[in-house]
Amino acid sequence: MKKIAFIMTALLIFASSAYAGSPSNVRSNCGCGLGYILFKDSKNPGILIQIFAATTNGTFGNQTFGISSGTLGCGQPSSFAKVDKMNKFVAENMDNLAVDIAAGQGETLDALAEIAEVAPAKRPQLYSALQKNFDKIYFQDNVNNQTVVSDVSGIIEKN
Template identity: 40%
Template structure:
């Protein structure tokens, strides 16, 4: 009986409200727990945060949610296109540098397509790439990952 009382007391102690975070700063991530505890309800209690975290990890639904954009998880917007862009840039780095320097060309058009840049926005995209050439290609020995990161950053800025 004393053990049951001790467990109950421990659970109540953990349920005492902890430092509350705004709903936009969930301490327990996304997944089933985030779906069950909408609007950051679990931020009021350490116990509820632990339950939400457990539910997020249950059966890998948090991982699935991140991949699929479900269960209150934000879907990665550019994962597939970045993979294809990485592959393309790796195979065509010299041509890409030449076309970015010129502000036009087949490789920059392909990059625009891979990044889903609307047709009407492409001339401005090409000008932005050209204007920021030294940022994209800071040295002759630049890594492909740096080039792709710089290009995607410029594309995201519009």
């Protein structure tokens, strides 16, 4: 009986100290996701609340979705968002972009540079590099937009 009373007392002390622990930022310890959304407004986010938040995130496996979509308290990585926008733009403008890259100038190329967040001062050098690499970017007639974006992104990184 003494053993049970001791264990119950120890659990009660641990639970109360875990809950009443010093306030901290739930997100910094548990990350974004459903657990963060559910427990972010807790008045006293001690260790117990953080365990619930982390367990919720892990159980529902939603952090990856939150990160890639920029929801559930997650920020979408700028490079992911940029590549996603570039993929959509290139898919809708493949032919015009090919013409502009071959010419080394044009509105479609300007728009792509804007989406890729290339500084205006660096664009002439980039356009020249893209023009020189036209045959590598459009190496076949039925090249897809992801391949074009990948090749263009590689050239942007080098310039």
